[in-house]
Amino acid sequence: MAEEKAKPRIGYIHLSGCTGDGMSLTENYDILAPLLTDMVDIVYGQTLVDLWEMPEMDIALVEGSVCLQDEHSLHELKEVREKAGLVVAFGSCAATGCFTRYSRGGQQAQPNHESFVPIADLVKVDLAIPGCPPSPEIIAKTVVAVLNGDMDYLQPMMDLAGYTEACGCDLQLKVVNQALCIGCGTCAMACQTRAVSMTNGRPEVNSDRCIKCGVCYVQCPRSWWPAERINKDLGL
Amino acid sequence: MVLGTYKEVVAARSTDKQIQKLAQDGGIVSGLFCYALDEGLIDGAVVAGPSDVMWKPEPMVAMSSDEILAAAGTKYTFSPNVWMLKKAVRQYGLEKLGTVAIPCQSMGIRKMQSYPFGVKNVASKIALMLGIFCMENFPYESLRTFISEKAGVDFDLVEKMDIGKGKFWIETADQTLSIPLKETHGYEQNGCKVCLDYVAELADVSTGSVGTPDGWSTVFVRTDAGETIFKQAVEAGVIETKPMDNVKPGLGLLEKLATDKKTKAMKVIDERKAMGLPVPFKGSAEKEDPLANV
Numbered sequence: 329m330a331e332e333k334a335k336p337r338i339g340y341i342h343l344s345g346c347t348g349d350g351m352s353l354t355e356n357y358d359i360l361a362p363l364l365t366d367m368v369d370i371v372y373g374q375t376l377v378d379l380w381e382m383p384e385m386d387i388a389l390v391e392g393s394v395c396l397q398d399e400h401s402l403h404e405l406k407e408v409r410e411k412a413g414l415v416v417a418f419g420s421c422a423a424t425g426c427f428t429r430y431s432r433g434g435q436q437a438q439p440n441h442e443s444f445v446p447i448a449d450l451v452k453v454d455l456a457i458p459g460c461p462p463s464p465e466i467i468a469k470t471v472v473a474v475l476n477g478d479m480d481y482l483q484p485m486m487d488l489a490g491y492t493e494a495c496g497c498d499l500q501l502k503v504v505n506q507a508l509c510i511g512c513g514t515c516a517m518a519c520q521t522r523a524v525s526m527t528n529g530r531p532e533v534n535s536d537r538c539i540k541c542g543v544c545y546v547q548c549p550r551s552w553w554p555a556e557r558i559n560k561d562l563g564l
Numbered sequence: 565m566v567l568g569t570y571k572e573v574v575a576a577r578s579t580d581k582q583i584q585k586l587a588q589d590g591g592i593v594s595g596l597f598c599y600a601l602d603e604g605l606i607d608g609a610v611v612a613g614p615s616d617v618m619w620k621p622e623p624m625v626a627m628s629s630d631e632i633l634a635a636a637g638t639k640y641t642f643s644p645n646v647w648m649l650k651k652a653v654r655q656y657g658l659e660k661l662g663t664v665a666i667p668c669q670s671m672g673i674r675k676m677q678s679y680p681f682g683v684k685n686v687a688s689k690i691a692l693m694l695g696i697f698c699m700e701n702f703p704y705e706s707l708r709t710f711i712s713e714k715a716g717v718d719f720d721l722v723e724k725m726d727i728g729k730g731k732f733w734i735e736t737a738d739q740t741l742s743i744p745l746k747e748t749h750g751y752e753q754n755g756c757k758v759c760l761d762y763v764a765e766l767a768d769v770s771t772g773s774v775g776t777p778d779g780w781s782t783v784f785v786r787t788d789a790g791e792t793i794f795k796q797a798v799e800a801g802v803i804e805t806k807p808m809d810n811v812k813p814g815l816g817l818l819e820k821l822a823t824d825k826k827t828k829a830m831k832v833i834d835e836r837k838a839m840g841l842p843v844p845f846k847g848s849a850e851k852e853d854p855l856a857n858v
């Protein structure tokens with residue numbers, strides 16, 4: 329009998345998030361059952377596994393940002409970094425802070441819980457999957473790439489681990505101001521809160537709606553361009 | 565490779581008289597969308613529809629041949645078609661979506677399909693992407709300058725605009741005017757200057773006017789999906805084709821224009837890099853083929 333390859337051990341760590349990223353993962357109905365039974369082991373995660381002690385993991389999906397005033401969260405994040413091979417900022421709260429960027433304390437029952445930062449501010453992050461939530465498709469593609477060791481596919485996500493100060497205004501600063509915008513409308517299509525509209529062929533961001541998830545800039549064809557991958561996916 | 569990867573290139577036009585009349589060139593885009601709608605291969609298509617303002621397109625979801633035809637013809641200014649894709653899927657509930665895209669729009673769409681970070685349920689619904697060739701695009705105010713100021717024509721009277729044979733053509737009901745393309749330089753969209761794609765290299769089927777006589781189009785069949793639909797349309801008699809070798813000016817001119825566009829853009833890319841400005845494409849030194857679309 330052929331020797332069985334060890335299944336990657338995956339943990340799901342829930343910091344200051346809303347479980348939306350975890351929910352999005354489970355929306356991969358068609359591949360979820362074979363994935364969980366044959367391909368990976370979910371070894372840790374509140375809402376998923378009844379286990380208190382954090383085990384060693386190959387991959388940790390970390391959802392949510394970190395509250396600097398919450399000792400427990402800080403401790404948990406440090407522990408994840410020690411126990412996981414790959415730390416993934418799973419969803420925009422973990423990756424960019426997202427709407428927790430607007431937190432400013434003053435609420436019961438912890439009025440001093442004021443400061444929330446993306447996890448890369450505190451520990452080294454290997455991959456970021458922005459999205460509020462990330463689409464079920466990108467989660468599935470990422471898991472498949474990890475299983476296959478497809479580092480080419482993951483490279484943009486490794487690069488995005490450094491993109492923590494995201495904002496809708498990046499479209500103006502990093503695309504329009506840099507003479508790169510071509511008015512395609514991808515940013516407006518991608519924005520999950522409909523904060524972006526197109527006026528005279530340029531994105532216009534309603535900053536009152538923007539939650540700083542970073543998806544608009546990440547999806548813009550003029551921010552980074554995965555040419556080889558696209559040709560491969562299209563069979564060109 | 566300067567024209568991208570393709571299975572077949574032909575000269576073609578729609579056989580429908582009404583489409584021939586309304587379309588910019590051979591009516592390939594309108595003809596294929598109408599056919600795909602009739603056959604149920606798509607249930608709608610995002611096109612550059614008319615708006616309240618003359619010659620200022622607005623993306624729209626067309627779900628009938630009439631709506632496809634209402635959007636026929638080239639508008640030389642921005643129509644952020646990609647913006648409508650999500651709406652087409654979410655609000656209109658479309659499952660098999662067609663879309664027309666200039667090269668840069670096709671880049672936004674293809675990147676979203678390969679990396680759909682925040683884009684749920686859109687990537688897999690795009691059934692047919694028809695790409696159109698594009699040398700450059702213009703802000704709306706640039707168009708106004710050509711038409712009202714340089715050619716002295718009332719916007720509302722313009723029936724067709726076209727770029728060809730080194731000129732920007734303006735047709736009204738009773739006259740045809742032109743301004744040399746040289747006079748349009750400096751009015752292009754800035755983002756076009758680093759664009760490395762002329763013939764919509766990432767579309768399922770791409771088409772444009774250069775290479776074939778008036779009333780005909782040059783058509784590249786690129787992907788499996790594109791091949792299936794194009795072949796069916798030809799077999800159904802909706803599209804007629806001629807071998808590219810039999811038409812003038814032919815593929816040579818297209819190769820020349822594509823090479824010129826890429827060479828010019830590569831130069832701008834290198835200049836930008838030297839200035840420390842961001843460029844989404846890999847640097848020329850890192851490239852095996854400096855004219856590839858990467």
Ligand SMILES: Cc1cc2nc3c(=O)[nH]c(=O)nc-3n(C[C@H](O)[C@H](O)[C@H](O)COP(=O)(O)OP(=O)(O)OC[C@H]3O[C@@H](n4cnc5c(N)ncnc54)[C@H](O)[C@@H]3O)c2cc1C
Nearest residue numbers: 587588589590591592593594612637639698699772773774
């Ligand atoms: C900005 C621009 C620059 C172009 N430059 C060249 C060129 O250099 N060389 C060349 O050979 N061809 C160029 N074309 C393509 C050419 O003008 C025709 O659009 C193409 O040949 C298709 O003709 P058709 O008869 O098949 O399409 P039709 O049946 O007339 O349909 C055209 C389709 O294009 C859509 N459309 C019109 N304007 C836009 C727009 N601004 N953005 C997105 N979609 C739009 C319409 O909604 C319609 O669905 C350019 C087109 C554009 C929009």
Ligand code: SF4
Nearest residue numbers: 509510512513515548
């Ligand atoms: S996605 Fe398109 S419209 Fe939006 S900023 Fe980027 S280039 Fe401009």
Ligand code: SF4
Nearest residue numbers: 496519538539542544
């Ligand atoms: S504009 Fe939209 S997509 Fe961009 S960061 Fe803000 S909420 Fe996210």
Ligand code: SF4
Nearest residue numbers: 668698700701756759
């Ligand atoms: S030249 Fe390129 S960037 Fe400019 S409009 Fe055409 S396809 Fe888009």
